[in-house]
Amino acid sequence: MTLYQPFLDHAIVVLQERLDLQPYPIPIGFESKSAIVGKGKNQDEVLTTSYAYQAPKLRQIRAAHVQGGQALQVLNFVIFPQLNYDLPFFGADLVTLPGGHLIALDMQPLFREDAAYQAKYTQPIWPIFETYQKALPWGGDFPEEARPFFSPAFLWTRPQETAVVETDVFAAFKAYLQAYLDFVDQVEPVTDAQALAEIEQAQLRYLRYRAEKDPARGMFNRFYGPEWTEEYIHGFLFDLERKLAEVMEHEGLMADR
Numbered sequence: 715m716t717l718y719q720p721f722l723d724h725a726i727v728v729l730q731e732r733l734d735l736q737p738y739p740i741p742i743g744f745e746s747k748s749a750i751v752g753k754g755k756n757q758d759e760v761l762t763t764s765y766a767y768q769a770p771k772l773r774q775i776r777a778a779h780v781q782g783g784q785a786l787q788v789l790n791f792v793i794f795p796q797l798n799y800d801l802p803f804f805g806a807d808l809v810t811l812p813g814g815h816l817i818a819l820d821m822q823p824l825f826r827e828d829a830a831y832q833a834k835y836t837q838p839i840w841p842i843f844e845t846y847q848k849a850l851p852w853g854g855d856f857p858e859e860a861r862p863f864f865s866p867a868f869l870w871t872r873p874q875e876t877a878v879v880e881t882d883v884f885a886a887f888k889a890y891l892q893a894y895l896d897f898v899d900q901v902e903p904v905t906d907a908q909a910l911a912e913i914e915q916a917q918l919r920y921l922r923y924r925a926e927k928d929p930a931r932g933m934f935n936r937f938y939g940p941e942w943t944e945e946y947i948h949g950f951l952f953d954l955e956r957k958l959a960e961v962m963e964h965e966g967l968m969a970d971r
């Protein structure tokens with residue numbers, strides 16, 4: 715059992731319990747990808763598996779799980795809400811590299827500086843953040859340009875010990891996911907045209923940033939090549955622009971009939 719498998723298993727069980735969970739298409743060739751990396755007796759298989767679901771209020775729930783031996787484990791798990799809800803994104807980037815563990819866990823806001831938005835989506839999770847922050851102190855060096863995409867309750871930490879990942883990080887992950895699904899239960903659809911336009915802009919801002927700056931790009935390029943990597947990023951991991959283009963094309967075709 716690799717380090718982040720229990721996180722993934724837990725998430726899928728909870729999602730199945732709490733949502734009307736349906737599959738979400740994974741493009742052919744991206745469900746599972748493997749490569750042999752390294753030379754001689756340092757050869758290792760690096761396996762990347764993908765998982766994707768949808769639910770009535772959630773456009774895409776997806777995970778990428780990279781398993782390449784003890785010193786290379788990644789679980790990147792993101793929930794993208796439908797565009798008619800003001801929900802934050804659930805974002806977990808759980809990364810183990812030869813240099814150590816790097817953990818990012820947050821409910822990533824659509825509107826970082828909006829006080830009413832913070833009251834709605836940060837205040838309720840503040841006690842959870844404070845509980846886990848004690849064991850999971852601020853991880854330091856962090857790209858300044860990424861700040862607008864994280865909430866004040868962002869858990870960003872670099873645990874020295876794998877045991878901390880298995881205990882405190884796992885507990886925090888469970889608590890954030892439960893709290894996120896509570897938000898999903900309670901949220902009402904947005905109908906105001908102006909508000910809907912702002913949500914779409916905020917989702918696109920987030921998505922473009924993440925697709926452009928994906929910190930895994932270098933790693934995937936090395937393992938699987940640039941062609942596979944770009945298609946994985948734009949066609950699966952961060953696919954909103956593609957999906958919006960498909961809808962517009964479909965509407966255009968319907969109008970031509």
Ligand code: DBV
Pocket residue numbers: 778779780788789790805807809811816818855856857860863923924927928929930932933951
């Ligand atoms: N990160 C992803 C995806 C990954 C992934 C889809 C499937 O968004 C893995 C894989 N993250 C990953 C890896 C690294 C990081 C680092 C492999 C290490 C890169 C390296 O050191 O070579 C949060 N993840 C990071 C970093 C941050 C995050 C801040 C450090 C990057 C740096 O220092 O430049 N999560 C990440 C992030 C956002 C987010 C940047 C932005 C909105 O939500």
